[in-house]
Structures are given as structure tokens and as C-alpha cells.
Amino acid sequence: MPSSVMSTSNSVGGPQSPAAVSTIGLRKSYGDKTVLDGIDLNIPAGSVFALLGPNGAGKTTVVKILSTLITADGGQAQVAGHDVATSPDGVRAAIGVTGQFSAVDSLITGEENMLLMADLHHLSRRGGRQVAAELLERFDLTEAAKKPASTYSGGMKRRLDIAMTLVGSPRIIFLDEPTTGLDPRSRHSMWGIVRELVADGVTVFLTTQYLEEADELADRIAVLDGGKIAAEGTAEELKRLVPGGHVRLRFSDPAAYRSAASALREAGRDDEALALRIPSDGSQRELRSLLDRLDAAGMEADELTVHTPDLDDVFFALTGGTGRPNPTEEAAR
Structure with missing residues (x-):
């Protein structure tokens, strides 16, 4: 994947700053199975982008490539202005990743989880404690901070997971199935957190099994099917693609x-x-x-x-009714 500066431009103001996330022709195969077959994305900074797709469509594979966990077989990708192939350290310094499976260590307290993350980001002892305290308060976890994470509810663990992700002040956050397994109240609480992040200027790249979630949060949505982007646009634009209106x-x-x-x-x-x-x-x-x-x-x-039509209609029309996403999507990847 050769390095390339991918930026947007207009005829009036000339070149603009690079998108938060951009890809051209991204490809990935496992053996003889092509998972990604030329993916083009351009995600503006400070927005929420949702990637939808049926089981095995490649959503998690996209996140893993963009977060430098795996390498692509072809194409180009930049995150926060850094090429994922030639400048992975620059990418990692700018992003946070929260997967459908929590990174929280249940054997230690919430506060200890936060301080461990602060150490990984090389914060001073005093600075780490200050950041941990501020984030625990922001995510309503101060009261539970001294308790083992094993005693936390699913919603509390997910909040702690995102709080840990924010220790390094990332400008781009990948949320891979962030509300899987949460009850409706916790899911709505998580939506509020996403909105707060975007209000602070953070870019959110979201994969989700909940079509309502994409409709509620995303500025733009892409539907991934058969290794390709079947359609991309705002929720309203996608709904107008399906007959029945x-x-x-x-x-x-x-x-x-x-x-x-x-x-x-x-x-x-x-x-x-x-x-x-x-x-x-x-x-x-x-x-x-x-x-x-x-x-x-x-x-x-x-x-x-x-x-x-709603996003359910769009999803089934564009993916040929191959089944809606679920929490076990690509777990083996």
C-alpha cells in the first residue's frame, strides 16, 4: 500500500485538510475468500460514520485494517493524515478502539483499569490520576471506581471501556459493535456518550448490528455487502433508494x-x-x-x-436479504 495524500478539495477555496479517515480500493482476502473488494471511504472530521453489513461482510476487517491491527492486501488508507501502512505509529497515536468484546480487566478495579491505561500512554503518575478521575466522573463511574470491574453491569463495563479509550485523547474513535448485549436503557446511554464525543470534535467510526442505532447517530451510512460498498449516504438518502415510498x-x-x-x-x-x-x-x-x-x-x-422505507428495508434490499448483522459477526477474524 504505497503512501499517498488523500484530501478533499473545492473550486473556491482550494485544497482542504485531509479527511479523518479515507480509503481507496481497500482489499483483503483470507485464502480464496475475498472479504474486501475495493472499498472507498471518505469520512469528514467531527462526524459519525456507520458501517452496516450482514454477517461476514467485512465490517470488523475494515476496522482492524484502519486501526493497524492487520494489513490490507491492496489499496490505500489514511487515518488522521497518516498512511496505515507506512506510518502505523502515527495512526495509533491518533485513535482509540473499542470492540464488541471489552478490553476491561475484570480482576482489578475501574480506577486501576484507568491508571493502567494512563501508564500505557506514558502519563505521569499525577497526570494519570487526574485524567482517570475526570473520565470516571464524566462516565458516572466515580462511585464504583474502587470496586472490581467484575461487579459492574454490562453498561458500566462498556462505559469504562470507552473511558479507557479516551485516556490518550484520541481524535478518531472506532466503535465496533459498541452496544452489543446491552439493554435498551444502557444502549440509549451509550448513544448520549457518542453524541458528546462528536460535540467535542471527535470523529466516530461505528459498526453496529442495530439499524436504529445507525439511523439515530450517523451523519453518513455505508452498507457493505459482498466485499463492496453497496450504497452510501445519509439515512434519508438511503431510504429513498428503496421502492415503496x-x-x-x-x-x-x-x-x-x-x-x-x-x-x-x-x-x-x-x-x-x-x-x-x-x-x-x-x-x-x-x-x-x-x-x-x-x-x-x-x-x-x-x-x-x-x-x-426505514433502514431495515434498505438493508434487506441492498444485501439481498442475507440476514441482518449480529453480535457474532466476524468473531473469528
């Missing part, structure tokens, strides 16, 4: 309903509910066009609702 118009006046049905001949009719269903991607342009047509005909619906 429509606008529903409901009328209380039967005469107005019949007039609208005549004017909108492409609409599906529900005579009992006095409702029309017009195929639409839900975009502002299509909605404006529909409203203009109603205005031109002198008609006004009593209720207008937009229905778009």
Missing part, C-alpha cells in the same frame, strides 16, 4: 376526494378511507410538485403524510 392524502369531503383522484390518476385509491396514495421518494422537490398540482386544481387535502 409514498405520500398519503386523506380527504373528509367525498367530492374533493373524487376530484383529487381524477386529477392524480397515478394515485392508488382507498375509497373507504377517502385516501389517495401517490408514489414518492419523499423529497422536497416531489412534495412541492404534488402540492403545486393540488393548488392548480383548487384542491386541499385534510391530511398529508409522507411514508418512506
Whole structure:
């Protein structure tokens, strides 16, 4: 993987700073099985990027390459401006990684876990204790700091894991299935932590089995299938890729309903509910066009609702229904 500076640019302001994470043609195989078949990514700093994919799609393999745990067979990748192949130390100094399997040592206390991480980052004794105390307080773990981590709940261990990751003040954090096995309350707490990280300017690269999680957190989402990026965009952009979106118009006046049905001949009719269903991607342009047509005909619906596919629909459509991600994805990698 030769070194290359990959940056974005525009015609007005000239070159911009490199993306937080960027890859071109990333490839990886295990034996005769191709796991990654030319992956291109460009992730702006200070954003949340979510990578979705079915079992064995290669999500964890991408994270391992970008965090320098394994090497790619081809292509280029930069993290925080450092080439992962030629400057792995620079990458490691800029990132934090939290996997689906916690790095917490359950035999020692939460505080001892934090201080051990501070030692690994070569912080002074005083500096390490200060950072540990601040992070334990931030993640609501001060009360449990002196207790063995084995007594922590799953949510507490995950918070401690992320707190340990932050000891080195990383600007880019890879969260590989961060809420796997957590109850809904702990999962929502973790979402709050992710939002706080981004508010502080941290870039978050997220892989998740929960489509709702990607929808809730990610600025951009990529769907990985068959070793390739099947689609990438915002959640709303991805939802518009899948057929089934429509606008529903409901009328209380039967005469107005019949007039609208005549004017909108492409609409599906529900005579009992006095409702029309017009195929639409839900975009502002299509909605404006529909409203203009109603205005031109002198008609006004009593209720207008937009229905778009959700990320579940997108996921199954783009991956051919090969199964939603789960917590054991690529555990053997």
C-alpha cells in the first residue's frame, strides 16, 4: 500500500485538510475468500460514520485494517493524515478502539483499569490520576471506581471501556459493535456518550448490528455487502433508494376526494378511507410538485403524510436479504 495524500478539495477555496479517515480500493482476502473488494471511504472530521453489513461482510476487517491491527492486501488508507501502512505509529497515536468484546480487566478495579491505561500512554503518575478521575466522573463511574470491574453491569463495563479509550485523547474513535448485549436503557446511554464525543470534535467510526442505532447517530451510512460498498449516504438518502415510498392524502369531503383522484390518476385509491396514495421518494422537490398540482386544481387535502422505507428495508434490499448483522459477526477474524 504505497503512501499517498488523500484530501478533499473545492473550486473556491482550494485544497482542504485531509479527511479523518479515507480509503481507496481497500482489499483483503483470507485464502480464496475475498472479504474486501475495493472499498472507498471518505469520512469528514467531527462526524459519525456507520458501517452496516450482514454477517461476514467485512465490517470488523475494515476496522482492524484502519486501526493497524492487520494489513490490507491492496489499496490505500489514511487515518488522521497518516498512511496505515507506512506510518502505523502515527495512526495509533491518533485513535482509540473499542470492540464488541471489552478490553476491561475484570480482576482489578475501574480506577486501576484507568491508571493502567494512563501508564500505557506514558502519563505521569499525577497526570494519570487526574485524567482517570475526570473520565470516571464524566462516565458516572466515580462511585464504583474502587470496586472490581467484575461487579459492574454490562453498561458500566462498556462505559469504562470507552473511558479507557479516551485516556490518550484520541481524535478518531472506532466503535465496533459498541452496544452489543446491552439493554435498551444502557444502549440509549451509550448513544448520549457518542453524541458528546462528536460535540467535542471527535470523529466516530461505528459498526453496529442495530439499524436504529445507525439511523439515530450517523451523519453518513455505508452498507457493505459482498466485499463492496453497496450504497452510501445519509439515512434519508438511503431510504429513498428503496421502492415503496409514498405520500398519503386523506380527504373528509367525498367530492374533493373524487376530484383529487381524477386529477392524480397515478394515485392508488382507498375509497373507504377517502385516501389517495401517490408514489414518492419523499423529497422536497416531489412534495412541492404534488402540492403545486393540488393548488392548480383548487384542491386541499385534510391530511398529508409522507411514508418512506426505514433502514431495515434498505438493508434487506441492498444485501439481498442475507440476514441482518449480529453480535457474532466476524468473531473469528
